[in-house]
Amino acid sequence: MFAIDLPPDWQATVWSEQRSQTIWQLRRGALPSLTQLGCQPVHQFARFSWCEVNHQLWVLQESAGQFWLTRYRRLPKPTVAPRNNWRGRLLQQFNGQGKSIEVFLNKHHIKQLRSFVELRFTHRRPQFLELDHGRFYLALQNPVEDIFIYPHGDELLLLSATMP
CATH class of the missing domain: 3.30.160 (Double Stranded RNA Binding Domain)
Incomplete structure (x- = not known):
């Protein structure tokens, strides 16, 4: 697993942490840029963007005036999940x-x-x-x-x- 320090001006608070993902709530006035994590956003909407770096997917979004950052990590051992949708x-x-x-x-x-x-x-x-x-x-x-x-x-x- 790769460690990364979030920029201090993002004022990130861990909201939820699981094996495959971590969610932070960011306390700042404007939507930050994922380029500060060392990756180039692949696609960006006004309030939603994502990128990949070090085999981790980063999703940055704004919802109801709050900013959220989610990191999806590769699990060392895949888990079995129920299939209820062709998308997964x-x-x-x-x-x-x-x-x-x-x-x-x-x-x-x-x-x-x-x-x-x-x-x-x-x-x-x-x-x-x-x-x-x-x-x-x-x-x-x-x-x-x-x-x-x-x-x-x-x-x-x-x-x-x-x-x-």
């Missing part, structure tokens, strides 16, 4: 600015996931685009859903953006 196990959900953002942990290989989506959701016209080695963007229609797929050890992290 829901880790976090955020609603704001007319969008719903959900983070899922999926235990399938990207080829299995792609085959399943292309077969099961043909009517939603799936379009896969490889952004970088092992990182994908999936666009679905009717309803519109944007999914970013990141390798996370032997698993995948899916960040899904929809209009509720």
Whole structure:
């Protein structure tokens, strides 16, 4: 596990800590930049951004005037999770600015996931685009859903953006 010190001006307080994730509440007047953690945000909405550094996914969001930072860590040993959704196990959900953002942990290989989506959701016209080695963007229609797929050890992290 990699240790990282958060910038002192973020005034971070640990809100929740589990094996695979840590959530901090940040007390500051403006949304901080993830570049201060040594990573480049992959995608950024006005109140939501994320990036990856040292095999850890960092999610920064504002909700109801409060700032939250979540770090997802790779577990040394995968845990068994119930499957109730093709996207995987829901880790976090955020609603704001007319969008719903959900983070899922999926235990399938990207080829299995792609085959399943292309077969099961043909009517939603799936379009896969490889952004970088092992990182994908999936666009679905009717309803519109944007999914970013990141390798996370032997698993995948899916960040899904929809209009509720």
